[in-house]
Amino acid sequence: MTDINRQDTIRYPASRILDVAKALSGDVRVRILEALGNQPMSINQLAEALGVAQPTISINVQTLEQAELVVSTQGANREKICSVTCRSILLELPAKPGEGLHQIEEIHMPIGMYSQCSIRPPCGMINRDGMLIGSQDDPRVFYMPERTEAALLWFAEAGYVEYYFANPLPPGVKLEELRIRAELCSEAVAFREDWPSDISLTINDKPIGTWTSPADFGDRKGKLTPERWKGGTEYGMLTEWHVTREGSRVNDRLSAPTTIDALDLAFNKPIRVRFEVREDAVNKRGLNLFGSSFGDHPQDIVLSFIRSTTE
Numbered sequence: 001m002t003d004i005n006r007q008d009t010i011r012y013p014a015s016r017i018l019d020v021a022k023a024l025s026g027d028v029r030v031r032i033l034e035a036l037g038n039q040p041m042s043i044n045q046l047a048e049a050l051g052v053a054q055p056t057i058s059i060n061v062q063t064l065e066q067a068e069l070v071v072s073t074q075g076a077n078r079e080k081i082c083s084v085t086c087r088s089i090l091l092e093l094p095a096k097p098g099e100g101l102h103q104i105e106e107i108h109m110p111i112g113m114y115s116q117c118s119i120r121p122p123c124g125m126i127n128r129d130g131m132l133i134g135s136q137d138d139p140r141v142f143y144m145p146e147r148t149e150a151a152l153l154w155f156a157e158a159g160y161v162e163y164y165f166a167n168p169l170p171p172g173v174k175l176e177e178l179r180i181r182a183e184l185c186s187e188a189v190a191f192r193e194d195w196p197s198d199i200s201l202t203i204n205d206k207p208i209g210t211w212t213s214p215a216d217f218g219d220r221k222g223k224l225t226p227e228r229w230k231g232g233t234e235y236g237m238l239t240e241w242h243v244t245r246e247g248s249r250v251n252d253r254l255s256a257p258t259t260i261d262a263l264d265l266a267f268n269k270p271i272r273v274r275f276e277v278r279e280d281a282v283n284k285r286g287l288n289l290f291g292s293s294f295g296d297h298p299q300d301i302v303l304s305f306i307r308s309t310t311e
Contacts, residue, residue, distance in 0.1 A: 010086040014094040023067035040083040109301040111291045112150030114161040123155040128293040130226030151294040154187045156286035160276035174308040178243040181302040183236040187286030190232035191218025197285035202274045208248045209255025222295045235295040
C-alpha cells in the first residue's frame with residue numbers, strides 16, 4: 001500500500017530549519033522515516049519493525065509530525081497510522097539576522113532556577129511529588145542544590161526571586177514585544193480566599209507592572225497538584241506581563257511606561273526578570289510561584305520574544 005497523499009518535495013522557509021534539523025537529528029526518527037518509505041504503518045507496526053518500545057516510537061513520531069515530515073490518521077481500529085509527507089525537502093537558508101528564527105521564540109525556566117533571591121520565613125519549596133525540599137520556614141533551602149527540583153515555592157510578606165534568561169536574538173534583529181507568563185498567587189497560612197498581595201515584575205531593574213493577586217487559592221485541588229500535598233495552597237492564576245514599543249501591560253491593562261528600548265537588551269547580556277513583593281507594597285502578603293507540575297497550568301516561567309516581521 002502506497003501513500004497517495006505524499007508530495008515529491010516540501011519547501012521549508014528559513015524559520016523552520018531548526019524544527020527540521022531537530023527532527024532529523026535522532027537515529028530512531030531517521031529509522032522511522034526509512035520504515036515509512038514505501039507504505040504507511042501503525043505505531044505498533046513501527047515498534048515491531050524497529051525493535052523499539054511503543055512509547056519511544058510515539059514520542060519520536062510526534063517530533064516528526066511537528067516538523068511536518070510525518071502525518072498521522074486514525075485507522076479502522078482507532079490505531080494511529082503514520083505516513084511520510086514527501087520524498088525530499090528543500091530548505092531555504094537564512095539571508096539576514098533573525099531569519100532562521102521563529103517569529104516567536106520562547107524560553108521555559110523552571111521555577112527553582114533563579115539566580116538571586118531575598119527570602120525570610122515563612123517560606124518553603126515542594127518538589128513535583130508533593131514532598132518538602134529541606135525544612136519548611138528555613139530560608140537556607142533557597143540556596144540548596146535541590147531547589148532546582150522545585151515545583152512550588154513560596155514566601156510570606158516581602159521578598160523576591162530573580163531569574164537570568166539568555167537573549168536568543170542575534171544583534172540587528174528588531175524585537176517587537178517581550179512577554180513573561182507565570183502562575184502565581186498570594187501566600188497565607190494554609191490558604192485564604194480574601195488575601196490580596198501586590199506582586200511586581202521588573203526586567204533589568206525596570207518596572208514592568210504590579211499585579212494584585214486576590215487570594216491564596218486552596219478551595220479545590222489544583223489540576224496538576226499531587227494528591228499527597230496537603231499544604232493548603234493548590235493553584236494560582238496565570239498572569240502575563242507585556243513590554244512593547246509603546247509601554248508595559250499586565251494582563252492587557254496598562255501598567256508602566258517602560259518600553260522595549262528602555263530595557264537596554266543586548267545579545268551578550270542576561271535578561272534579569274524579578275518577581276517581587278516590595279517592602280512598601282500596599283498588600284504585602286507574599287507569593288506562591290507554580291511550576292509545570294503544580295497548580296492548574298502545565299508550564300514553568302515562560303519568556304517570549306516576538307520579533308518584527310516588517311524589517
